[in-house]
Amino acid sequence: MITFQDVEKRYPDGTLAVESLSLELPAGKTTVFVGPSGCGKTTSLRMINRMIEPTSGKITIDGQDVTTLKKAELRRGIGYVIQNAGLFPHRTVLQNIMTVPKLNGVSTAEAKDRAFELLDTVGLPREFASRFPTQLSGGQQQRVGVARALAARPKVLLMDEPFSALDPVVRHELQEEFARLGPELGTTIVFVTHDIDEAVRLGDRIAVFEKGGRLAQFASPEELLTSPANDFVASFVGKDRGYRALSFREVGTEVRPVVSIKLGDSTSGLSAPGAAVVDQSNRYLGWVRPGEANDSVSSLEQKPRVHHGDTLRLAMDAVLTSPDGLAVVVGDEDRLVGGIDLALLAPMLQGDGARP
Ligand SMILES: Nc1ncnc2c1ncn2[C@@H]1O[C@H](COP(=O)(O)OP(=O)(O)O)[C@@H](O)[C@H]1O
Ligand SMILES: [Mg+2]
Known part of the structure; x- marks a missing residue:
């Protein structure tokens, strides 16, 4: 010392x-x-x-x-x-x-x-x-x-x-x-x-x-x-201190629910912004919009994703680079957890909200 x-x-x-x-x-x-x-x-x-x-x-x-x-x-x-x-x-x-x-x-x-x-x-x-x-x-x-x-x-x-x-x-x-x-x-x-x-x-x-x-x-x-x-x-x-403070908090359970469908399911009944496509074990494969093809993984949209435990700052970067302002949150083995967006993150940008 x-x-x-x-x-x-x-x-x-x-x-x-x-x-x-x-x-x-x-x-x-x-x-x-x-x-x-x-x-x-x-x-x-x-x-x-x-x-x-x-x-x-x-x-x-x-x-x-x-x-x-x-x-x-x-x-x-x-x-x-x-x-x-x-x-x-x-x-x-x-x-x-x-x-x-x-x-x-x-x-x-x-x-x-x-x-x-x-x-x-x-x-x-x-x-x-x-x-x-x-x-x-x-x-x-x-x-x-x-x-x-x-x-x-x-x-x-x-x-x-x-x-x-x-x-x-x-x-x-x-x-x-x-x-x-x-x-x-x-x-x-x-x-x-x-x-x-x-x-x-x-x-x-x-x-x-x-x-x-x-x-x-x-x-x-x-x-x-x-x-x-x-x-x-x-x-x-x-x-920018609120933004920097996001580095100290992790993506946890505060997520937005997202609609999920299996690969091959019809997309005609979906509404915006669409749905997460998952496999039989709920592993996230990609994103699909209403009416778009859902027959192969390669046709799916690769939406920015963050993992449980990533910093909220990383989540913010993902949200800001996503075309519709939504990033997908996955857990162990890429299992779908939900979504995160600016509305969820914005309150944490204020000084007080950034406090643990
Ligand atoms: N040898 C010196 N003689 C007189 N004033 C000095 C001397 N070295 C630094 N200072 C002054 O002391 C203050 C602090 O300098 P310094 O410790 O180098 O600041 P910093 O590293 O934060 O830029 C400044 O006002 C600087 O001009
Ligand atoms: Mg100096």
Whole structure:
């Protein structure tokens, strides 16, 4: 666990970058510092590994005041990843990843093995080991940066806008992988971003900062989206918050009943929007409209479908892409459960409705 106890940072020119910050960052989890530019996120992060010293207050890691350790010793236990990776340009990928373990006296053979494993961890082919940073794309360099930071098995990982310089597609890809990787590592991660969507995707806990380094709210992503603490947080989190909050709820039993018929049954008596076609075991095969052919699976319409347990956000995407605004809900072995539509989802888009 990392704690900030009444931490303040005033730069020599008088700028108050962080104001009496008190926080407890849970061990083994990802805490995101988010807020607009200049609100003190980087300053707060860098006080953890003492690249910046607080003006007053105390920071502890697992109960130990960071100022009681030598800086070099402190930093050996802390990985650090920045925008544009900050790799050594004249060293290969492998050498970059091996840097800290070698400094720590790990044998070359062991450091090498570990480096190759880390290439797997961050999703890079092992052939990249002998390349130089300039021979990699931005996203690949960033992956090497993460591998290098993890090489010394740090108990704390600090990440300052690591994905912010990447184009949106690569950025999203790395976010998704990191969302999987973070929980596996068991490392206490502090992740800085100005992007609320990234914060919600990656954070177990989110600290929202206001200008002047004031902590506006410290909460779980869900709590942040559904109950912003004040107007600043509400506007920063934005008007899409109901939609984002749908990520935390699952498609359950609140469905709309739909008419179902068997393959081969007549469709002449149906009314709009039609019926789900099922087999003898009630497994969903496709959708048919009134009067349309119902003699083979290939003639059926493939309506967007969602599964029990999918997020409501996924259901919303399905509903919005369905021509008539209806998505089919299936359960185990694709058995028909019902339908879901905008009328069912809309009330959940309001802040209050999105609460569990
Ligand atoms: N070395 C410095 N000297 C004076 N002011 C600084 C220095 N570094 C940052 N600041 C100021 O401190 C505030 C917080 O900066 P920073 O922590 O970098 O914010 P963020 O990472 O949230 O964008 C800003 O007003 C910034 O201009
Ligand atoms: Mg910053």
